Amino acid sequence: MAPDPTSANVLPGVVRPVGWLTRLANPATFLHFAALALPWFAGTTVLLFAVGLALALASPPDYQQGLTVLIMYLHVPAAWLAMMVYMVMTASALGTVVWRHPLADAAQKAAAPLGAGFTLICLATGSLWGKPMWGTWWVWDARLTSVLILFLIYLGLVAIWQVFEDQGRAARAAAIFTLTAVVIIPIIHFSVVWWNTLHQPASVFRMGGPSVAAAMLRPLMTMALAFTALFFTLHLMAVRNEILRRRLRRLAILRASGEER
Amino acid sequence: MNHDPHTGFIVAAYLIAAAVVATMVVAILIDHRSLKRQLRRFGDAGESRDARRR
Structure with missing residues (x-):
């Protein structure tokens, strides 16, 4: 009989991470954890967005951007999340390649559309900020182009999961693609340093501290926390869906094999 | 903001x-x-089954 894809004890001889991570990585334990944690995660997300938006609306207009600075409270956190989600996927891809854990596959698959969503928000809000501030919707500079490539990578990963019927093969293909394409993250981060771009350099995480005024930094960081909480909430929900989908597939196979007999 | x-x-x-x-x-x-609807058709209680198992 084929190994249970939802069991933590598949593929004998494969080295597993130890401790709490192993216990949480058991699909049944994860479903239990998700049921307990989701209301708290969702509540925290709503609260952080409410505080973040209130702080954003109360913040002063920028001396150069005016009220257009309000777009930054969406654009910057979305840009951070676009890269953070990819790092979560990279860690999951390592889980697939090194430990061949099915929950790592589920985490990878669940994160790709979310990463695409945050990157789309980053690109759309950046464009809507660029038109009044730069006088153009788009320029093919290093930062904008590399973020567009990240968006295409996310779409490619979503497509990989759709193309392969065998989810094990899809997981390995997606993991290898994710690990190969991770090079885009340092390229995005350092694009404003390595090349002469229209996009401004880092103004929060930089040597010498943030160059953003405290009145704007507070809503910005609160919105960044809200976006992060949103991602973890949605990721938890999406991983739960993947576990249920695998259970459904297993039940369908069992029923089909029972009917054949 | 209107202005x-x-x-x-x-x-x-x-x-x-x-x-x-x-x-x-x-x-x-x-x-x-x-997914929950399809699992119910198979007679699987889904997450609640795992919650009870623990």
């Missing part, structure tokens, strides 16, 4: 972000409901 010449851009940015977030949330919720 800012770029109000349209700001409102559009917030509407697009809200639409993308709402799409992600609704897609995941619809997927979850569909």
Whole structure:
């Protein structure tokens, strides 16, 4: 009989991470954890967005951007999340390649559309900020182009999961693609340093501290926390869906094999 | 804010972000409901079974 894809004890001889991570990585334990944690995660997300938006609306207009600075409270956190989600996927891809854990596959698959969503928000809000501030919707500079490539990578990963019927093969293909394409993250981060771009350099995480005024930094960081909480909430929900989908597939196979007999 | 010449851009940015977030949330919720419904057809209690097992 084929190994249970939802069991933590598949593929004998494969080295597993130890401790709490192993216990949480058991699909049944994860479903239990998700049921307990989701209301708290969702509540925290709503609260952080409410505080973040209130702080954003109360913040002063920028001396150069005016009220257009309000777009930054969406654009910057979305840009951070676009890269953070990819790092979560990279860690999951390592889980697939090194430990061949099915929950790592589920985490990878669940994160790709979310990463695409945050990157789309980053690109759309950046464009809507660029038109009044730069006088153009788009320029093919290093930062904008590399973020567009990240968006295409996310779409490619979503497509990989759709193309392969065998989810094990899809997981390995997606993991290898994710690990190969991770090079885009340092390229995005350092694009404003390595090349002469229209996009401004880092103004929060930089040597010498943030160059953003405290009145704007507070809503910005609160919105960044809200976006992060949103991602973890949605990721938890999406991983739960993947576990249920695998259970459904297993039940369908069992029923089909029972009917054949 | 009504007098800012770029109000349209700001409102559009917030509407697009809200639409993308709402799409992600609704897609995941619809997927979850569909999976639960299909699992019930197989007589599987889904998550509640795991919760009881613990």
